[in-house]
Amino acid sequence: MSDRLVCLGSKGGPALRPGGPWPSSSLLEIGGRTIVVDCGLGVTRGLVDAGIGLKALDLIFITHLHSDHVLELGPLIHTAWTAGLATPVTVSGPTGTGLYWQRFCQAMDFDIDIRIVDEGRPDIRDLVAVVEFGEGLVLGEGGLKVSALQVDHPPVTDCFALRFECGANCVVFSSDTAFFPPLAAFAGGADILVHEAMLEEGIERLVARTGNGARLREHLLASHSFAADAGRIANEAGVKRLVLNHLIPADDPEIGEADWIAAVRKTWDGDLTIARDGLVVGLSCAEAAVGEETA
Ligand SMILES: [Zn+2]
Ligand SMILES: [Zn+2]
Secondary structure, eight states: OOOEEEEEEOBSSSOOOTTOOOOSEEEEEETTEEEEEEEOTTHHHHHHHTTOOGGGOOEEEOSOOOHHHHTTHHHHHHHHHHTTOOSOEEEEESTTHHHHHHHHHHHTHHHHHHHHHHHOOOOHHHHEEEEEOOSEEEEEETTEEEEEEEOOBTTBOOOEEEEEEETTEEEEEOOSOSOOTHHHHHTTTOSEEEEEEEOHHHHHHHHHHHSOHHHHHHHHHHHOOBHHHHHHHHHHHTOSEEEEEEEESSSOTTOOHHHHHHHHTTTOOSEEEEOOTTEEEEOHHHHHHHHHHHO
């Protein structure tokens, strides 16, 4: 299968609404690796819908510990374990990821212990290695290089953009961040920049609907980027494609793809994708490479 990015969950924030998209998670298949970036609610269903056998779970990266990025990390690994996972999984995340995993296993110890005895499963606690990372190189193995940049997402300090490089391919995830100019150098020359985005005209209606008005508005404006900001970063970075993701608002019937496109076109005229749950983006360099091999 060609290398690809799949937007599993494309909305920003943890709340679910009828008929709406799901919180943040992405699948990156690159150089034979199966990589999950963030584990918001719905990640397990999203992976299965994308055709991924959960036993293939390999590398998981968590950009920060907001619930819309980590809530389903434990349930994903546990479900993979019940599906027959028997090979090691590495979870890389910010400080606190190890404690989350430890406490998840404690919360589930009745079920875990009984399945080991009753069903002869390996101990899930031995299958998972948690690596807590800071800025800089996160992973370098088998031709895959992953690096992290601390971004601007107050009041969370340990929040990291991630850059994945494998062969000729490079995909960068902004994570959650306010407009953050250093991200442009970090994303320099990437094939795909997956950048979070919010739409100004939807914020007031979202704030009114959610019901904690001023504080929510304050958080959004201080901690997230407008679509035009994402375009600025993509432009400065010279990426080949911008994918707008972690959309806020994501389920406002008065806002559609055309509104997102109009907002980002003020600052970006290159290739553009507006994420939705299950959307697949091919990595063009990989496709070219496959073509060369068969030629
Ligand atoms: Zn988020
Ligand atoms: Zn966040």
